[in-house]
Amino acid sequence: MSLMSLEQLHKKAIESIKGEKGVITINIGGIPKTSKSNSIIGNCVQEWIPQWLEDNGLKLEPNTHTQSFPDFTADIGGKKYDMEVKCWNYNNSPAFDISNFDGFYREIYINPAKLYAKYLIFAYKPTTHGFIIENIYLKNLWEITGKSVKYPIGLQVKQGRPFAIRPVPFHKFPEKAFEDVKGFICAIAETRKEFPLDGAIDAELWLKTVSRIILE
């Protein structure tokens, strides 16, 4: 049966991958060894997922602008979705980069539909000989982001400049996330006001334009 929606794909991932063991093997000249280090698991899971998605009928086209948001355009059952694939070590709080703030701000103004990009997120736990897939989430942007202690949205700030938008611990405290897309875009506009940028669209105009389009 071919999958017709991302929700079906998510359900299938839960059924067939959740709780499963992962192993990383390095084979040189026919001599295989199992990796016991945690440092490469994230990169490996991040590489495995898109291949598995394609096995399951999802056509993925990588975004040609690597700096741009989101990573992929996914084609499933003839429908196209903006999509990101993420993973993180479940023993820690999720700290993956959602997007560079300035790039995201620019991109959403041009194409507000990208606010509805879907996040397929794999949580893994390292074990003695590999890892286990703890859970799999299919989320909207505003379901994984929220206000932080210091800023209107979880934000990595480097040398006084906004850098990456970061998730809240949505897996344990979903109530820390924004309530809806409206709360999310207001936080983005607030953040722009706190961190003005020469040449960027005015935050009020940005919010008005993006709101009008998404509420249509």
Place this chain on the structure above:
Amino acid sequence: MSLMSLEQLHKKAIESIKGEKGVITINIGGIPKTSKSNSIIGNCVQEWIPQWLEDNGLKLEPNTHTQSFPDFTADIGGKKYDMEVKCWNYNNSPAFDISNFDGFYREIYINPAKLYAKYLIFAYKPTTHGFIIENIYLKNLWEITGKSVKYPIGLQVKQGRPFAIRPVPFHKFPEKAFEDVKGFICAIAETRKEFPLDGAIDAELWLKTVSRIILE
């Protein structure tokens, strides 16, 4: 036949691994995928080598002080060696960290015998589906280090402080390396003079002490 020296082990590595293909496989829930990214090859080779060395009769004891130099004490045929295992992408110049400068300076003063630590170095080249082991080197410290354009020894400098000692491209230009251990320790002392450090042993005293012991 059990190996009796590091030179024999190096010869065996050349015979059995040089030119061989490497593949990294990520298996989740019984579904294997081959890694095509270059970013994890270095980490994987670095993990595979010590396991292969142990298969071949080398007992490796990791240095308990992780900041300390070198990584391992190797026991082969009843003899003990200070040993480091390194790898790098042969398409680039080797840029692995040899040691933190300040830690190395301190450690060598206490234990000058560590100047004779052996470096087993694997060079790999990424391919479409994995990598190939291009060459394997067994080297002394002074055979992989040399004067750089700016400093008496190849050195990574961060915010005006010496950070990591770095190799010269010994694989292509062995003449860029120091001639002997004496040239190497003089360069270390010169570097200390250029970067004085409160509480560190005086460079002249360091050189005199280390020279006397290694020339005995």
